[in-house]
Amino acid sequence: MVELIWSNKHHTEPSQPYSCITTEEYISTSQKSTPIPWHNRLIWGEKNAVLSTLLTDFAESIHLIYIDPPFMTGRTFTCDSGIAYHDTWHNDLNCYIQWLYETFSLLYRLLHPNGCLYVHLDWRTTHYARVILDEIFCTHQHGAGFQNEIIWHYQSGGRAKHHFARKHDTILLYSKASHFCFHPERIGERRGNHRRNHMRKEVTSDGRISWTIRSAGRTYTYGEDTLLTPSDVWHDINHLHQRDPERAGYATQKPQALLERIILASSEVHDIVLDCFCGSGVTAVVAEQLGRRWLASDQSELAIMTTRSRLLANEHTHPFRIQKILPVR
Numbered sequence: 504m505v506e507l508i509w510s511n512k513h514h515t516e517p518s519q520p521y522s523c524i525t526t527e528e529y530i531s532t533s534q535k536s537t538p539i540p541w542h543n544r545l546i547w548g549e550k551n552a553v554l555s556t557l558l559t560d561f562a563e564s565i566h567l568i569y570i571d572p573p574f575m576t577g578r579t580f581t582c583d584s585g586i587a588y589h590d591t592w593h594n595d596l597n598c599y600i601q602w603l604y605e606t607f608s609l610l611y612r613l614l615h616p617n618g619c620l621y622v623h624l625d626w627r628t629t630h631y632a633r634v635i636l637d638e639i640f641c642t643h644q645h646g647a648g649f650q651n652e653i654i655w656h657y658q659s660g661g662r663a664k665h666h667f668a669r670k671h672d673t674i675l676l677y678s679k680a681s682h683f684c685f686h687p688e689r690i691g692e693r694r695g696n697h698r699r700n701h702m703r704k705e706v707t708s709d710g711r712i713s714w715t716i717r718s719a720g721r722t723y724t725y726g727e728d729t730l731l732t733p734s735d736v737w738h739d740i741n742h743l744h745q746r747d748p749e750r751a752g753y754a755t756q757k758p759q760a761l762l763e764r765i766i767l768a769s770s771e772v773h774d775i776v777l778d779c780f781c782g783s784g785v786t787a788v789v790a791e792q793l794g795r796r797w798l799a800s801d802q803s804e805l806a807i808m809t810t811r812s813r814l815l816a817n818e819h820t821h822p823f824r825i826q827k828i829l830p831v832r
Contacts (some may be wrong), residue, residue, distance in 0.1 A: 559612060610777075703715045714726075
């Protein structure tokens with residue numbers, strides 16, 4: 504096994520127990536007359552404290568985890584309402600990598616045996632994250648671990664003068680087992696009428712288009728309406744521009760279409776989805792729309808309030824609690 508080594512690499516657990524204290528509870532008028540067996544949860548607290556607390560009830564129970572953590576940009580991100588989050592790390596790569604290691608270790612313990620973890624980063628630290636994840640997920644065993652390196656390509660931003668313009672993020676997909684939830688048919692794109700690879704185009708008398716290709720002695724035929732599983736380069740989902748109506752006023756907000764693809768592909772209705780860097784709240788909002796249960800957290804109060812506002816903008820939002828992580832006295 505290949506292992507990444509850094510200064511003061513160590514396993515760590517929170518130094519004291521924590522508990523989730525409910526500070527607010529939302530139940531719509533239409534839901535107040537019926538018993539509610541499940542509340543989604545929006546939790547304000549530091550990531551390690553939140554995840555270790557969730558282990559009590561959710562060890563190996565989370566079907567899908569998506570995280571969009573700080574990228575180690577060296578910046579502090581601000582919004583009109585104040586500071587969103589700090590991503591400075593005192594320019595200490597060892598500190599950041601240890602932080603990632605602790606995060607991935609806790610998420611692995613929460614992930615369902617057939618669950619998926621999506622880690623969204625960029626060029627700065629993706630290569631370190633992948634080696635750490637390989638170690639934690641034992642990626643060499645029985646097809647488990649690494650499944651995809653997804654390139655999310657976008658057009659926003661300027662052009663560099665001293666290097667090729669950096670126009671993509673990387674999303675790493677890992678699983679605990681070789682058999683995991685994956686539904687390409689839900690996110691397929693229509694094959695269409697333009698040429699693909701070396702396929703032969705045929706047009707029927709009624710104008711319908713089909714494509715044929717011969718491989719290993721067999722001929723395969725596909726209609727223009729058949730679906731193609733997206734490749735590992737996603738160039739059809741746009742970055743949010745500054746005046747996009749979807750924007751919630753939170754720095755580094757990701758588009759709903761990105762989370763829709765991930766949640767549809769890697770979870771079932773009523774599965775539990777977790778995002779412990781919820782930021783603008785896009786994971787919770789999309790999970791809610793798609794009928795998934797969700798757990799979302801962030802250490803930024805601004806993130807919690809932004810997510811709360813987006814959820815409450817929909818009068819059909821399922822019951823959820825806002826909770827705060829506090830040390831047990």
